[in-house]
Amino acid sequence: MSSPRIPVTVLTGFLGAGKTTLLSNLIRDSKQRRLAILVNEFGEVSIDGTILRTDDKAGVEIHDLANGLVAYDDDEHFLPTMLALWQRRQQIDHVLIETSGLALPSAVMEQLQGPELAERFVLDATLAVVDTPLLLAGDFDSGHGQQDNAVASLFRQQLENADIVVLNKIDTLTDTAMLQAESTVRELAPSIRFIELAYQAKLDTRLTLGLHLHEVSGSGHRHYGPVSSLPLNLRPLANQALLDGHSHGGLAAHSHGLATHKHFHEQDPGWQSFLIRSKDAQDAARLLAAVESIAREEALLRIKGHAASADGQGRLTLQAVRQRVQLQQEPETAAPRQAQLVFIGYHPSRPRIVERLRALTGTHWQ
Numbered sequence: 001m002s003s004p005r006i007p008v009t010v011l012t013g014f015l016g017a018g019k020t021t022l023l024s025n026l027i028r029d030s031k032q033r034r035l036a037i038l039v040n041e042f043g044e045v046s047i048d049g050t051i052l053r054t055d056d057k058a059g060v061e062i063h064d065l066a067n068g069l070v071a072y073d074d075d076e077h078f079l080p081t082m083l084a085l086w087q088r089r090q091q092i093d094h095v096l097i098e099t100s101g102l103a104l105p106s107a108v109m110e111q112l113q114g115p116e117l118a119e120r121f122v123l124d125a126t127l128a129v130v131d132t133p134l135l136l137a138g139d140f141d142s143g144h145g146q147q148d149n150a151v152a153s154l155f156r157q158q159l160e161n162a163d164i165v166v167l168n169k170i171d172t173l174t175d176t177a178m179l180q181a182e183s184t185v186r187e188l189a190p191s192i193r194f195i196e197l198a199y200q201a202k203l204d205t206r207l208t209l210g211l212h213l214h215e216v217s218g219s220g221h222r223h224y225g226p227v228s229s230l231p232l233n234l235r236p237l238a239n240q241a242l243l244d245g246h247s248h249g250g251l252a253a254h255s256h257g258l259a260t261h262k263h264f265h266e267q268d269p270g271w272q273s274f275l276i277r278s279k280d281a282q283d284a285a286r287l288l289a290a291v292e293s294i295a296r297e298e299a300l301l302r303i304k305g306h307a308a309s310a311d312g313q314g315r316l317t318l319q320a321v322r323q324r325v326q327l328q329q330e331p332e333t334a335a336p337r338q339a340q341l342v343f344i345g346y347h348p349s350r351p352r353i354v355e356r357l358r359a360l361t362g363t364h365w366q
């Protein structure tokens with residue numbers, strides 16, 4: 001095949017780690033590259049796709065792969081989407097794939113090496129985004145309950161499949177805390193090559209795109225790291241050697257254990273995602289308080305969605321990661337026709353949540 005292969009970056013990370021925010025920032029910063037972005041969500045509607053389109057810009061196209069786990073056996077959309085991108089390869093420089101927070105990236109990696117895609121696409125790098133405060137708080141440790149163990153196992157597998165781990169949400173952390181997070185990550189997944197720090201989900205594109213980590217190169221040991229190739233003023237820690245990837249020599253492709261991905265949702269049907277809707281506009285403060293209560297009461301890991309603001313001032317965007325709930329009012333953005341909230345958790349009760357939403361917001365949800 002004469003055309004060069006299109007590089008693909010895979011973005012993985014547990015529910016709410018900051019993958020979409022990181023992508024939004026990349027879209028804004030990547031000046032020349034024409035990007036095709038595939039967004040995979042566990043829920044049945046693409047909230048992330050909507051968020052990314054808010055930052056839409058020329059040269060960036062977004063494809064939603066909602067309702068599932070990207071590139072797993074029952075995903076009928078991944079392969080046709082990739083092949084269609086290849087047909088339009090003159091218009092695309094780089095493909096980014098955001099996997100859902102409950103998917104393993106190895107499914108995508110495996111398909112990229114399969115007969116249909118191997119000659120057309122090449123894996124550039126797999127990045128795993130981590131919610132660092134939650135990591136430091138032990139929220140990804142195995143525990144006594146089924147949910148703890150399911151979370152811990154998925155989190156670890158996502159890291160194990162990554163080339164680069166991005167420590168995100170570090171805005172309020174000290175250097176010591178970050179180094180602690182780094183050593184925890186290295187213990188969990190010794191094969192990762194680099195650790196990068198993202199302040200407010202921002203990473204320089206030189207640390208994310210065009211890394212060629214899976215192209216077979218000369219096998220000699222090289223002291224190398226994307227961080228060390230950055231100008232000094234962009235380096236995240238005072239003593240960069242502490243975080244640089246130089247201890248991982250060689251850039252030859254390394255194995256990701258391609259047989260490791262399993263049908264996580266089949267194995268473990270405890271994970272559930274559902275959508276709850278309302279035709280009513282919502283009072284921002286009341287909706288926030290309602291969701292904060294529900295996040296405390298139910299076994300939920302992630303809530304996200306949109307509503308029309310009752311004061312007529314555009315759209316409300318709600319984001320919750322475990323019990324941390326944020327509600328943003330976007331007066332410039334058109335209000336959605338109906339409120340839609342996606343709930344993801346381990347055995348959460350939909351009827352109970354509908355009832356609580358009705359009671360706490362004083363509006364009708366179903």
Ligand SMILES: Nc1nc2c(ncn2[C@@H]2O[C@H](COP(=O)(O)OP(=O)(O)OP(=O)(O)O)[C@@H](O)[C@H]2O)c(=O)[nH]1
Pocket residue numbers: 013014015016017018019020021022048100101102168169170171198199200201202302304319320321326
């Ligand atoms: N404080 C802080 N919040 C962040 C940062 N990055 C992301 N967030 C917030 O974390 C929440 C989840 O971010 P997303 O980018 O939607 O996370 P995600 O990994 O795409 O989530 P899923 O696709 O649902 O798995 C949002 O409320 C973001 O605003 C950060 O660096 N600092």
